[in-house]
Amino acid sequence: MYSQLIQILGNEKVSQNETILFQHSKDESYHPPVEPDIVVFPASNEDIIEIVQFANRQQVPIVPFGAGSGLEGQATPIKKGISISFQKMNKIVSFNPEDMLITVQPGMTRLELNEAINKHGLFFPVDPGADATIGGMTATNASGTSAVRYGTMRDQVLQLEIVLPNGQLVKVGSLAKKSSSGYHLNGLFIGSEGTLGIFTEITLKLQGIPEAILAARCSFSSIESSVKAAQAVLQAGIPVGRMELVDEVSMKKVNDYSDTSYPEKPSLFFEFHGSKAGINEEASLVEMIVADLGSEDWVAEADSKARALLWKARHELAYAFRHENPKLKAGGTDVCVPISKLGEVVKFARDKINQYNIEGGVLGHIGDGNFHTICMYDPANAEEVRTINEIDQHIVQLALSYGGTCTGEHGVGLGKMKFQQEEHGESLELMQNIKNLIDPNHIMNPGKIFPSL
Known part of the structure; x- marks a missing residue:
């Protein structure tokens, strides 16, 4: 069937090599790989139009593939078909x-x-x-x-x-x-x-690019007090560039991984963007706010190398958890809730990870109500996979009960389909109707977002 597509595109834009097929069978999630029938490498709009027209005539699935860095299986071609790689369309x-x-x-x-x-x-x-x-x-x-x-x-x-x-x-x-x-x-x-x-x-x-950037870190005695401090900063209307939460377990992992000596307590990381005078004033206000709410230290850095080192704790968390056992994978969720409920849901997530005796941490973009869990597991161990899914289920259902969402940024893909009806109710049918109208043959990434399509 694909000989016609190969003829249309030319041999240099298609591959059925086993290595290439496997590379396009999965993303960074725990979902099992599924190899496509063929991988295509379009170089122009005309190539994509030809591919889509062919797939629509033959009613063959199409799955776009970018860098493969997704966390919910969006790029996994679960119904096989054509994987479209955009390597040649990066201009x-x-x-x-x-x-x-x-x-x-x-x-x-x-x-x-x-x-x-x-x-x-x-x-x-x-x-x-x-x-x-x-x-x-x-x-x-x-x-x-x-x-x-x-x-x-x-x-x-x-x-x-x-x-x-x-x-x-x-x-x-x-x-x-x-x-x-x-x-x-x-x-x-x-x-x-x-x-x-x-x-x-x-x-x-x-x-x-801002004239000046300043980064800062502070720690707290409890995760609840760190969340309250973040809420207070937001309510004060201070335009922080970044505001991140890292819990105590994660800070310990960072110290072990990077040979640093940060306080192993719940911590907030800030970044301020603007003029030199402006960011210094904003940082001073935040320092006063967090001190009033129990911050035990405040470290600020304007030098670019020092800033990079300060943010290392946040950016390398996944590596910090994985380096002790490279065979393990990092799973977790990325719920987003109203700011007023954030403290309760974050503490709930930390308690659940402890309850299930799973190695993991809580971190997140606390400034917009979005946070993540990292739960380490062996993908070959069915019981551990079931456990991280149970933790995910508990956290998501609490988030939804407060009017939140099952995913703040990772997307639905395969992993969050089971929560779509609970989150969207009757409007899910409207989404499915839109899908049916635009893609009546269901060739576009079938089996994602909607369990029945």
Whole structure:
């Protein structure tokens, strides 16, 4: 069946090599790999249109594949078919420094993008941790440590060019920074995880590199007091660039891994962006607030190397947990709840990990109500896989009971499908109707988001 597709694209743009198939069978999640029938490497919009038209005629599944850094199985081709790799589509389409706009192909990574624009005094703020592709970040509505100030991918994308399941090429959005014209189709496709179409071009807002950046860390006697301090900073209206929570177990792991001597207590990490005078004033206000709420120390760094070392604790947490036993994987959840409920849910998560006697930690983008758990497990041990799923279930259900969401940034994929009905209720049927309308043959990443599609 695929001989026709090979003929259309040419041998250099397709592969059925076993190594290549396995590379496109999974992401970083615990979900088991499934190899696609074929991997294609389009180099242009025309290639993607040909691939989609072929798949629609043959009713063959299509699964987009970026960097494979996802955490919920979005890129796993569970119904086999065609895996579309965007390795050859990683170019800048247009760049307007004066407008602080850039249009890129979906295969460009976050670090490649920033490398290209930093010399113009600009940067792209969304940082999910991994060097993910812009297409993958758009597909999952990624965010990260800077979301408290700059928002998620939905806040950064102005325009999308998309190939729909019937092969039609459409543009949604505009180059304007805001619009009241028509339905907000950008918001529909961002976060759709490849279930509605294939991105070919993505236009992004950029930010000016701040004149000065200051990082700081402080620790507390309990995780509840650290969360209360974070809430107080937000309520004071201080525009922090980043505000991250790392619990005591995680801080111990960091010290063991990096040979550091941070207090092994629940800690908050801050970053301030702006003018030198402005960030010093903001940092002083935060220092007073956290001291009133029980902070036991305050360390601030403006030097870039010192800042990088200070943030090392947060950025290398997953490695810190894994280095003692590389055979283990890190699972966990990424719920997001109203700020007023954050302390209770964070403590609940820490208690659950302790109750199940699993090695793990709690960390997160506490400034926007989103936090993560890291739970170490052996993927070959069915009992351990069941345990981390049970922990996830308990945390998610508490988050949903408070009006939160089962995923703040990782996306639904395979792992969060079971919570969709509980979270969305009757509106889930509306989402399924939209999927059926746009993709009636269900060729676009089938088996994701909706359990029945």
